[in-house]
Amino acid sequence: MRCFLLIGLLAGLSLPTLAARPTPTPPAPKPAAAKNTVRRHLIYFRDKTGTPFSVSRPEEFLSGRALQRRQRQQIAVLPRDLPVSPAYVQQVKAVAGVQLWYTSRWFNAAVIACDSVVLAQVQALPFVQRARTLNRGLPQGSAQPKPAPAPPTPEQTTADRSQYGKAYAQIRQVGAERMHNAGFRGEGLQIAVFDAGFTGVNTASVFASMFTQNRLLSTFNVVEKSAAVFGRDSHGTNCLGIIGGDEPGRYLGAAPKASFRLFITEDNVGGTEHPVEEVNWLVAAEYADSAGVDIISSSLGYTTFDAPSPSYSYADMNGRTALSTRAAAVAARVGMLVVNSAGNDGNNAWRYIAAPADADSIMTVGAADSLGRVGSFSSRGPTADGRLKPNLSAMGVATAIVNPSGTISRGNGTSYACPVLAGLAAGFWQANPRLTAQQVIALLQRSGTQATAPDNNLGYGIPDFVRAYNLANPGTPLANAPARGVAGLYAYPNPVGPGEPLYLQLPTGPGPGILEIRIYDARGALVARQRVAPAATGTVRLETAGLRPGIFTCLIGPGPQQQAVRFVKQ
Known part of the structure; x- marks a missing residue:
């Protein structure tokens, strides 16, 4: 790879679902003759026969948040998403000299480290389809952080930025x-x-x-x-x-x-x-x-x-x-x-x-x-x-x-x-949670400076949030006005625990009257509506006891220039 600048599957089963917990670094290979150099290889399995996993029980290998993302976009869980067969993994690991690094659900494959003699043994296993040498052994240790460049010359900034x-x-x-x-x-x-x-x-x-x-x-x-x-x-x-x-x-x-x-x-x-x-x-x-x-x-x-x-x-x-x-x-x-x-x-x-x-x-x-x-x-x-x-x-x-x-x-x-x-x-x-990922791309493209004449230099050009938002929400457009400073709308605590209230801090302090707050779930369905008066500090308290665990979006009104904030209910 090249990082594009000019200046300046865990072993054995599927990848971890949530936090990336530290795992022991594999032992360094013993010195070997050149012909038996330990390299890493991607081995492809022929099928997923014997897997205990099923597309009807995706919660066994995908997090609830991953499933909500699919459901929101009407994306089915497919056999491609199933972890590789644990039986295959165990048989590969049983070959003397194999270090198994990762498995891949999507490619139905595993990353192993071994020499060429051991690789031949792995390839002889009846469920191994083929192998591709990735041509690197175990990684070297981390490099020391590079010295930071000298501080740049201070620049004048105007109030609006x-x-x-x-x-x-x-x-x-x-x-x-x-x-x-x-x-x-x-x-x-x-x-x-x-x-x-x-x-x-x-x-x-x-x-x-x-x-x-x-x-x-x-x-x-x-x-x-x-x-x-x-x-x-x-x-x-x-x-x-x-x-x-x-x-x-x-x-x-x-x-x-x-x-x-x-x-x-x-x-x-x-x-x-x-x-x-x-x-x-x-x-x-x-x-x-x-x-x-x-x-x-x-x-x-x-x-x-x-x-x-x-x-x-x-x-x-x-x-x-x-x-x-x-x-x-x-x-x-x-x-x-x-x-x-x-x-x-x-x-x-x-x-x-x-x-x-x-x-x-x-x-x-x-x-x-x-x-x-x-x-x-x-x-x-x-x-x-x-x-x-x-x-x-x-x-x-x-x-x-x-x-x-x-x-x-x-x-x-x-x-x-x-x-x-x-x-x-x-x-x-965040502003348009009911969109699919592909709709997000399409609308940002339509908002581009070259939307009507895209080319292979800039594509559809440079997108613009307000243009894209108004394309997605023609009935409730945002005003195309100059910026007034950074907004301060946020929700806390986020995630909000069982039985806890959720607080919204409004960006401009208390409003002149009653606010209507609508809460939508991850599918875009309206699940709650509250009418509240902000406190003197601009804080709004919302009750969440009736909400099931999941991802929700608050739309805050009244008026055509609605604001939104997402929160997670545990």
Whole structure:
């Protein structure tokens, strides 16, 4: 993989459903002769015969949140979603010399580490269909965090962007400040970030609220099979800040109140490139699915590998060949919104998008400057089979990013355009919870600056929250007015426990009269309605005793400019 910037299945069964708990690091292989080098391999099983799992009992291998996401979008649980046969797993593990790392429900496969002699024994098992060498042994240890760049020169900010700091331009370009003013900051949405490392996220003040508000839900280092993600590389830190940075007056991301699951899928230690990183992407996507993630933000891409792993050609960018592309397509089909950077090859010999950006049904993001012009480095479409790519674009030239030290600087890359749109999509989906992931993509495309004349440079152009919202809600449009500052609508405690009341803090203090609050469940059905008068502090108390556990959306009125906030009832 290359992280797209210019400057600056657990062993034995299915992947864990919720938290990514630390697991022991597999033992290092003993020194061996070159011909018996331990490498990792993806072995495919012939079927799922003998599995104790059933599509009629999906709660045995998918979380309640994952099932709600499917139900909301009318997506059936299919045999593809079943874990691999435990009997097959046990027989593979019984082969002397095999270390089993992960299993894959979607590919009906397993990742193992062994030498070539042992691999031949595994391939001789009657239920093993084929194997593909991923050409890397066990991973090296984590690299030391890279030194942070020098603090940038302070910039003057005007009052209308004081809450956002240097992030204002990238936020304003897609209408996210108006999204925030309307009360949509990603509350209740789960975003998975796939990257190479998140150095400094646990110490930088811009991420502090993510910890204090319990919005960092899990961490999973797929490379090392552990929970340790706050090292190895700073690229994930840069991208996470663009979405979830939350330090008003200094830096605000596009979805500063979303919840996050962080994954290391890219192994930058050692400086080599092999398809094992694409399989890491698959493993992370299946975990995200089982945990109930709504959006995947991936600023990663794959074209060229080190020998003897074969590289991809442009002809392979057809939506059905690359491992990561196939994984991204399934992730989209189970109802997650996959947002992936297009790549930075626009002005070199490759020129085109990289995998998994060629997948269908995902949002591939190109880079533009602050004036909406395509960045010269931004990878172009179409896919090899002629589909338009990228889908949309955002600011990826001189984007404001968070460094591990907590300083703010600027960088270029489709890596940075991708999280801008992942955050925008989170707020837009929060505002329109009855939409499917594919409808979210379609409406954002229709709101783009090139909606009537899309091309393979910027796709449908740069989307806008207000235009997209009004397309989705023609009867109750938002006013297309200048921003008045960052909204303060939020719900607490969130999640709310059994028998606990839920409190809404209104963004502008108490209103002039009675408010009507409607509560919708994950399917979009109206389940409760309350008329309340805000307290002098602008706080509204809601009773939740009559609600079953699940995800709910409050719509707050009266008036055409409704506001919304999501909450979880435990």
